[in-house]
Amino acid sequence: MITLANHIAGEAVGTAATSEVVDPSTGRPLALAPLSRGREVEAAVSAAAKAFGTWRTSTPAERSLALLRIAQALEDHAEEFADLECRNTGKPRRTAVADEVEPVVDQLRFFAGAARLPEGKAAGEYLGDHTSSVRREPVGVCAQLVPWNFPLMMAVWKCAPAIAAGNTVVLKPAESTPMTALRLAELAAEFLPPGVLNVVCGDRDTGRELAAHPEVDLVALTGSTRAGRELASSAGRALKRLHLELGGNSPVIVFDDVDVQAVAAAIADAAFFNAGQDCVAASRVLVHEGVYRELADALVERARGTRTGPPSDAGAYYGPLNNADQLARVSGLIERLPGHATVRTGGHRIGEQGYFFAPTVVTGVRQSDEIVQEEIFGPVITVQPFAGADEAMALANGVPQGLAGSVWTRDLATANRVAAGLDVGCAWINTHLCFTAEMPHGGCKESGYGRDLSAYALDDYTRVKHVMTAL
Incomplete structure (x- = not known):
């Protein structure tokens, strides 16, 4: 049985506490995953906050190139990712390849392109002797909590637009399916500065600690309506930005x-x-x-x-x-x-x-x-x-x-x-x-708010600033 490690500031970081990852096809243990608590959460958020200081000033071309290289690396390792996904989720192999790994490569490439095409308004004089412009800027450190049904795809839906927009990320995969998210972070470390993409494993309490951390500027969740309500209540006290893609009933x-x-x-x-x-x-x-x-x-x-x-x-x-x-x-x-x-x-x-x-x-x-x-x-x-x-x-x-x-x-x-x-x-x-990848995905009512995929996702991971200059 293998022992997994968190990915923090570009390095593998183990924990004293662990939890079993179970193969759902057999019900037997498959791996030991980190059960992260305050120390690991603090280290990951601190790494992301430090990296944000320089990543936010990177050019769209630099962010685009990094995402393109990650996409190519994932495509080169497609069979490995399919094997991990099948072992961790029990999915048929053709599903893991055609319906998760291949679309994820395309989605990374889409966001690489979208990074170079931020939506903006034309500068102009709307007040006498003054010129106004509108900037779109990254939000900051993004805590992202993803579910177990599509572990690799949901990780990419969250981290790719955030990184493309100039944010840094602390991603928490579901407790039962951490394997592909950790491998993605290992591959991405070759192309991203340390701390831009961190992965911490753990349970609901880990997610709660991460979402409540004072240096986290935005919390994104794909999960249940129950989890969304709890997160909204917690984030509301700190007025954190939220991105919630919750349950459906189509x-x-x-x-x-x-x-x-x-x-x-x-x-x-x-x-x-x-x-x-x-x-x-x-x-x-x-x-x-x-x-x-x-x-x-x-x-x-x-x-x-x-x-x-x-x-x-x-x-x-x-x-x-x-x-x-x-x-x-x-x-x-x-x-x-x-x-x-x-x-x-x-x-x-x-x-x-x-x-x-x-x-x-x-x-x-x-x-x-x-x-x-x-x-x-x-x-x-x-x-x-x-x-x-x-x-x-x-x-x-x-x-x-x-x-x-x-x-x-x-x-x-x-x-x-x-x-x-x-x-x-x-x-x-x-x-x-x-x-x-070009069309938005998200809901209304108890299915939450915010959009994954498409250029609308980049809107969620940016903030708008008006800059006025006296002539």
């Missing part, structure tokens, strides 16, 4: 003019991908009553044809749930289903080793049911009928979250009307779970 609205079999296949893929552990998973399906029974049957058939298994299983579409707590949570949602709901297929753990859960379809649910109102974050689809577009939008918006959703119809007018009416940060039409 509505998938299907009208009666679609190719039912084709749509069922697309929805099932977007629901079961990564074991449903995606904040925009297509888990909450709303179907026009005219095709409700047909689509529900098609989803059941797709679920029965979907296989879960460890990375060694080339035929598995998805791997295990990430940890024992998540397995218990998903199992609990199924066990607590009310009598009017029906588990059409799945609804149970698979095997005794690891945290595998069967592809599941539940019908007969009602809007007030826990499984509808709560984010599932597992390989589970719920199916509800609707009579018309207005009812569909009411059901779609009738949950606390507002991250993403999709509309499926051949009617362009209906598609655009419903997409405009969804209280979400991303609305797809006739597709789901598609991302590109």
